[in-house]
Amino acid sequence: PLPDRDRALDPSHQQDQSVYEERHLRYISPLGKGNFGSVELCRYDPLGDNTGELIAVKKLQPNKQSNLEDFQKEINTIRSLHCDYIVKYRGVCYSMGRLSMSLVMEYLPHGSLIGYLEKNRQHVNNRRMLLFASQICKGLEYLQSMRYVHRDLAARNILVASDTLVKIADFGLTKIIPFDKEYYRVTHPGESPIFWYAPESITESKFSHKSDVWSFGVVLHELFSYCEHNCNPKRIYSMMTTCWGYSAEERPTFSTLGDQIETSIQD
Numbered sequence: 001p002l003p004d005r006d007r008a009l010d011p012s013h014q015q016d017q018s019v020y021e022e023r024h025l026r027y028i029s030p031l032g033k034g035n036f037g038s039v040e041l042c043r044y045d046p047l048g049d050n051t052g053e054l055i056a057v058k059k060l061q062p063n064k065q066s067n068l069e070d071f072q073k074e075i076n077t078i079r080s081l082h083c084d085y086i087v088k089y090r091g092v093c094y095s096m097g098r099l100s101m102s103l104v105m106e107y108l109p110h111g112s113l114i115g116y117l118e119k120n121r122q123h124v125n126n127r128r129m130l131l132f133a134s135q136i137c138k139g140l141e142y143l144q145s146m147r148y149v150h151r152d153l154a155a156r157n158i159l160v161a162s163d164t165l166v167k168i169a170d171f172g173l174t175k176i177i178p179f180d181k182e183y184y185r186v187t188h189p190g191e192s193p194i195f196w197y198a199p200e201s202i203t204e205s206k207f208s209h210k211s212d213v214w215s216f217g218v219v220l221h222e223l224f225s226y227c228e229h230n231c232n233p234k235r236i237y238s239m240m241t242t243c244w245g246y247s248a249e250e251r252p253t254f255s256t257l258g259d260q261i262e263t264s265i266q267d
């Protein structure tokens with residue numbers, strides 16, 4: 001059994017608030033599917049009076065080729081991230097009988113950025129898009145500072161916390177770049193649609209901060225293809241094309257992109 005489980009059950013220890021007891025979890029509705037798992041809206045209601053908090057619970061899909069080890073890596077990844085532009089870890093919930101576990105995260109009420117843009121396209125203007133782009137870029141700069149490569153950046157994996165805040169989510173494919181290399185080579189090709197993949201990720205299964213930059217360019221395109229083309233700031237379009245440099249070295253860094261987005265916001 002995991003230490004957390006022992007600590008949570010041991011009455012002498014202050015209840016570890018990051019362990020959620022399954023018996024107080026009230027299922028509400030499905031939220032979506034991520035890598036290796038499905039996400040559900042639940043209310044954690046220990047008082048049983050519907051005053052508990054709403055949380056997003058990601059359950060491991062046992063039938064998927066994934067295993068508990070990959071899921072534990074995803075949990076350790078999200079638990080180590082502390083950034084306003086990355087979805088927050090809340091804790092874990094053990095289902096004793098089935099000896100499986102779920103990942104508990106903050107619930108973001110507006111869902112994925114793709115769904116939000118489809119629903120709100122008429123009143124999301126350029127300024128709002130630039131704000132979202134800048135927040136995603138800051139989240140990616142933070143991820144890079146922790147030597148993480150997301151590997152599945154796409155608007156479907158960006159969640160909307162409010163009309164002025166988006167966060168990066170779904171760390172099921174995230175890997176740590178080894179200290180002595182600039183990239184991570186995966187053994188099995190991923191399952192994600194290749195449209196967001198950099199060329200070297202497709203041809204050599206190589207992933208790096210620069211392949212995340214390529215995917216960020218695709219996310220910019222997803223963002224800005226929702227507003228009327230005529231209002232598409234020229235600078236954003238040229239920024240996207242720099243993210244799509246064929247060789248990784250040609251692509252800008254997230255800090256350069258962040259500065260360019262800030263400049264566009266000032267205009």
Ligand SMILES: N#CCCn1cc(-c2nc(Nc3ccc(C4CCNCC4)cc3)nc3c2CCN3)cn1
Binds near residue numbers: 035108111169
């Ligand atoms: N990423 C990624 C891929 C996996 N995935 C993660 C979530 C997720 N969704 C939410 N919130 C959320 C989601 C959907 C709606 C829909 C409901 C139907 N009508 C339209 C709106 C509303 C709110 N909050 C989260 C998470 C993870 C942590 N917190 C969903 N799928």
